[in-house]
Amino acid sequence: MQSIRDKLIYLHRCRGITRRIIRKILFHDPKLHQLYLLSSSQISQLYKLPIKNAALFYKDLHNNYLTEQIKYDREIYSIITIVDEDYPPVLKTIKDPPIVLYGAGNRSLLSHVPSLSVIGTRDPSNEAMTKIKYLTNPLLDKNWLIVSGMAKGIDSYAHIHALKNEGNTIAVLGGGFEHIYPKQNTALFKQIVEKGLVLSEYPPDIPPKKHHFPERNRIISGLSFGTLVIEATEKSGTLITVDQALDQGREVYAAPGSLMVPQTKGCHRMIQDGAKLTMDPDDILEDWKSIGRNLFYV
Known part of the structure; x- marks a missing residue:
């Protein structure tokens, strides 16, 4: 039966x-x-x-x-359902939690805390990787998990930096494992499978579709204590993840930048709208101590 x-x-x-x-x-x-x-x-x-x-x-x-x-x-692959004991409890509390997840890599990372999603534009500025290093190095040193979407640009940078620093990372895809998108990230996919975890809500043979990416964003933010936006243009798709994070009651952080760089305008707009201006990793670490440990992971 x-x-x-x-x-x-x-x-x-x-x-x-x-x-x-x-x-x-x-x-x-x-x-x-x-x-x-x-x-x-x-x-x-x-x-x-x-x-x-x-x-x-x-x-x-x-x-x-x-x-x-x-x-x-x-x-x-691993197949995780919403009735399994190791299904991430933080995902059960979000709207429209994934019913089935497919995993490739270290399944135990689903219970790893603390975690931060690091996201942003697919067309980053020359300063983007410097920002990622500055804001995440102290977190990686304290064994934080980095979650992102393995997209071109900031997402890829975040995964690559975590792997290079022997940190933990989870990538959430917008398609099945047999259809890696973008194709240029196939090698990165293999590295994350080997050293981290890749997740997808879609069976392995399902190719990515446009509507999958906004859908998977709720999983990226849902797995994380907070979402850090490194760079975003004013009409960036990154803002969908930010909306999901806010809807889920997660913290939202935005890195500032030059007024002359279009990739920072979305972050500045987010800060005007209430995202936390993040100039130092301590801005995130202090919130974790005061909010996350007591309320987020019980």
């Missing part, structure tokens, strides 16, 4: 449904037993699904073609 976690992994790959629908199913049928007794029209009616979606879901649910693929993926 399949366990609930096995059924969840299978449901997560079925077409025609979303995470919201899976949560509805779990609410109505916590043991995921009655679901298999329903017709497609009953599924459509009970879960307010268009009949076309319900038919597609029903077909996948009763066709075991996904089983072999899941079995193959399990041999290569």
